[in-house]
Amino acid sequence: xxxxxxxxxxxxxxxxxxxxxxxxxxxxxxxxxxxxxxxxxxxxxxxxxxxxxxxxxxxxxxxxxxxxxxxxxxxxxxxxxxxxxxxxxxxxxxxxxxxxxxxxxxxxxxxxxxxxxxxxxxxxxx
Numbered sequence: 001x002x003x004x005x006x007x008x009x010x011x012x013x014x015x016x017x018x019x020x021x022x023x024x025x026x027x028x029x030x031x032x033x034x035x036x037x038x039x040x041x042x043x044x045x046x047x048x049x050x051x052x053x054x055x056x057x058x059x060x061x062x063x064x065x066x067x068x069x070x071x072x073x074x075x076x077x078x079x080x081x082x083x084x085x086x087x088x089x090x091x092x093x094x095x096x097x098x099x100x101x102x103x104x105x106x107x108x109x110x111x112x113x114x115x116x117x118x119x120x121x122x123x124x125x126x
Contacts, residue, residue, distance in 0.1 A: 013043075015043045015048060015050070016042075016043060018068060019041045019042075019043075019050070021086055021090055022039065022041055024115050024116075024117045025115070025116050025117040026093065026113040026114065026115055026116065027113065027114055027116050028093075028095075028111050028112065028113035028114075029111075029112075030109050030110075030111050031109075034057065035056065035057065035058075035111060036056065036057040037054050037055065037056040037057070038054070038055045038056075039052055039053070039054045039055075040052070040053040040054075041053075041066065049065060049066075049067075050065070050066035050067060050068070051063070051064065051065060051066055052064040052065075052066045052075055062077055062080065063077065064076055064077045064080075064081075064082075065077075071085055071086040071087075071088075072084070072085050072086075073085075073086075078100075079099055079100045080097060080098070080099050080100070080108065081097070081098050081100075081105065082095050082096065082097045082098070083095070083096045090115070091114065091115040092112060092113070092114050092115070093111075093112065093113040093114075094110075094111075094112055095110065095111040095112070095113065096110050097109045097110070097111070
């Protein structure tokens with residue numbers, strides 16, 4: 001990786017550590033069908049705002065802003081948004097999606113994702 005002469009090398013910080021709750025292998029279904037997403041999560045270096053870039057098994061790509069309040073993460077896109085709540089042990093995500101239609105946010109779908117690769121601490125890096 002290279003940087004411009006006047007840029008500091010990126011470093012992992014506390015903001016990055018908060019994202020570790022998402023690390024690992026998760027399984028989700030909607031209406032009985034598999035719904036798998038590859039997500040790239042990070043922190044914008046200039047604003048220190050979280051972001052998510054998602055690629056899902058139906059061929060869609062999205063870019064979302066991401067915010068956190070305790071165990072609740074909010075994804076905000078141009079036409080979709082989601083509220084993701086992690087349970088106490090971090091092994092289940094309950095996700096409520098909405099979509100923007102005619103200037104109003106409407107229900108899109110609900111999804112539950114479960115961790116399949118062990119407890120959350122097993123995927124965290126020190």
